Amino acid sequence: MDAPQHAARSGGVVATLAFAGITAAIMQTLVTPLIADLPRILHTSPSNSAWVITVTLLVGAVCVPVFGRLGDLVGKRPMLLVCAAPLIAGSVVCALSSSVVPMIIGRGLQGMGMGMVPLGIALLRDVVPPAKLSSSIAMVSASMGIGGGLGLPVAAAVAEYTSWRVLFWGATAMAVIIAVLIWRLIPNVPAGAKGERFDAPGAIGLGIGLVCLLLAVSKGADWGWSSATTLGLFVAAVVMLVAWGFWEIRTRQPLVDLRTTARPRVLMTNLASIFVGVGMYSSMLIVPQLLQYPKATGYGLGQSMLAAGLWMAPAGIMMMLVSPFGGKLTNIRGPKFTLICGILVVAAGYGASLALMGAAWGLMVGLMIINCGVGLAYGAMPALIMGSVPLSETAAANGFNTLMRSLGTSIGAAVIGVVLAELTINLGGHELASENGFRVGLLIGGGVALLAAAIAGAIPAGRRADLGGHGAHAKHAAVSEQVTSDT
Template structure:
């Protein structure tokens, strides 16, 4: 391989991969401002319209780990380009949709492109000089949160002042842009697991288990947690994942190497990732409602959706600022220390939320603190994972970690949804979540973040380099290829 690439070129690669993650996250939040209007737009029922959000979650849950493994097999750059295709096609299908079915199909295609973030993180290990790797990983890892925080006000503004189809035509243009940038800027590197076979039975088994689990969690509140559909899906998920796990342990070239995943360093990082996902998403659900609830409730702030998004946007900006600082912290003290710090900062944000939730300024400050913690934690997780897995498994391992984060946000959505649905008040004939429900949700977020910090404290130090991995302070890079 060539020697280290010029700083400016590696900077362009990092910027491109961070932009790819941000655009992928924008795709997820794109329809948030339209949820209430979807039944009228598509002439369907509210329950059918909810699938516009759910299908993206389900497809992404299956495709993220599959994309990671394919990245190890055929090359990460090639898979990044492949992921851009369904983002473009799905956006166009949604822009042209006039009924619920094509909209669901388009949103499912958009979900297929969510594997960009773990692929980008894994690719950094191959092309970025070691001294810049930690900061680069932190920035690209945090791009999902950045995109979600910034995309919401932008989508709200477009939905409020332009035709809703503009959102999807714009997302198609962004996906085309990122595809072109990846093609011209991101270098091609040899596949780490080239020559191995793709585990088709493992992919099918994981898909059945994940879809059943995520569907039960995301729809349990609507169907009833004790309903036959919900319990049946949970039972199917347990059975399918158990069979899948046994098969993966016995096959020579598995989709996910469960023996590597069971290493304490990787396992505890993934558990902490789930908890951080719960903690992050709790505030993302609570804050917009507090900002938009009518002032007559005594705790709502009466903001429009656009204004609410703008109040939350500084949190996303803070993630961009903190991510490079998190990389320096990882280099200085190690990724475990950064993960613990991130979880503690998230908990501190929830702690100050209780006295500050009565003003928009207060919620903005809380969002800045929580998102700063998320940036530290998200930057540390891939560093911990990649320091403990072989080079041939970096994309697959990061894809699995991204899946754990997504599982955490899904669980967080379900838990907070149940709390707010159970603790309500009646006003003007409408049932609204009570102030006590919001405070309980904030306390849950704080507790989960503290639990995540406790789990992270148990992550063992790296005893020796894994196959191709690095020391405790930062994951190693191969000699970077010249872009």
């Protein structure tokens, strides 16, 4: 295959994987406009309907690292197609649901598709020319944020002016398109760890530990942080994850190579990812509420769900525009520099949001700044990870990093939820989060971002050619030959 043909093929791969990430993010935000109406739609209680959101988080957290490892074992393209199948099935089940149980099942199936993004990022290392690798990673990695930012206003408009079922039929169509694009445009690159066995005990242990931890974090506020259920889940999570760690260290072909994960460069990047996740998600919880709170509070801006989504949409667009510049910055100064810059921009965005929170345009500007920083940071983290692990562990390492980000968003949701629940006012007999509560939440987001920047600053410096290490040029040539034979 000549250079123009190969460039066109790699461009199609990047576009397909970015669209897959956007679709996966939209699946997560799809039900946001329906939260208040779910009990009526599904003929159930608010506590039961909350599982429609929680189950996607739980299933996604379990499947992302497992599918990542399977991508290394059987190939990334087959696993991308595997991820597309439950996205389609889950969307259809949700569209046809009239009660809470099938809706939860459908949302759980949609959660299985969240493994597309780390698999796609890992695939880029195999098929994209080294000169374009950093910018491609940045675009695909940021696609989750882009989808979240753009999906909310679209979902709100559809939910407001048509049937809620249209949301899920639209999601079905997007998932089908993704499956066709993967089938047609993604090359079948040989698996990096072909022939190794799958660590089933490790997958089960990690799954149980993660479900216990995330259930305790996400439902602790509802059940009570000191309740027997919440404390029991935290204890079970610690016991299971410690046991899982011992197993992973001792087994010959682990689900996650903890020795690689313990390398200072990988460990500090994953730790920073947790705090970046907290910082990113805090704004996504605070800004919509401030926009929609009644003006009678004195600080709410009285916007409808659709209007609030439109005020937030430019932030998603900014992430899309900034991501390619993040790739160029990584090429010039390295991914560590890009990560630190991105996190500091997030902190600056929280400062702007605090100063301008009295106006819708001010919150829009603050969120745009935050998302610019998230776009830079989310593009740099996979580059740091892939520059530090063997080719045979690329997908698994990316899946684990994505899991750390998801853990951060869950922690952020819990912390901000507690703050807003504790700092309240009474308006017309209703308990509402106070202005001080929102300010404290924004301060926490900015403070966590500064802490993340300090952690990122402690990441050991790597070689400039790290991302293309482990024989990347030779590997790239081999992949080109494979792509030529496939076409």
